Amino acid sequence: MLGKGRAVDVNGNGWVGSVESLQETDNGRDVYRLAANLVATNTAISFWVSYFETHQQPFAEELMRNVAHSR
Numbered sequence: 001m002l003g004k005g006r007a008v009d010v011n012g013n014g015w016v017g018s019v020e021s022l023q024e025t026d027n028g029r030d031v032y033r034l035a036a037n038l039v040a041t042n043t044a045i046s047f048w049v050s051y052f053e054t055h056q057q058p059f060a061e062e063l064m065r066n067v068a069h070s071r
Contacts, residue, residue: 015038
């Protein structure tokens with residue numbers, strides 16, 4: 001899931017993986033995204049948290065920090 005050349009830049013709550021901050025244009029509007037690829041023993045998750053205003057970034061980051069994996 002993390003693949004060759006992908007840096008592991010996040011860990012905690014039972015996960016290890018990478019989070020990437022993206023800015024794109026969708027239908028003429030700026031869209032900000034935090035993209036996560038997280039893995040744990042026999043488990044993988046990939047998800048994006050999208051938002052339209054930069055002041056919403058702390059909420060998106062908090063949402064990602066609260067993803068937990070337990071055995």
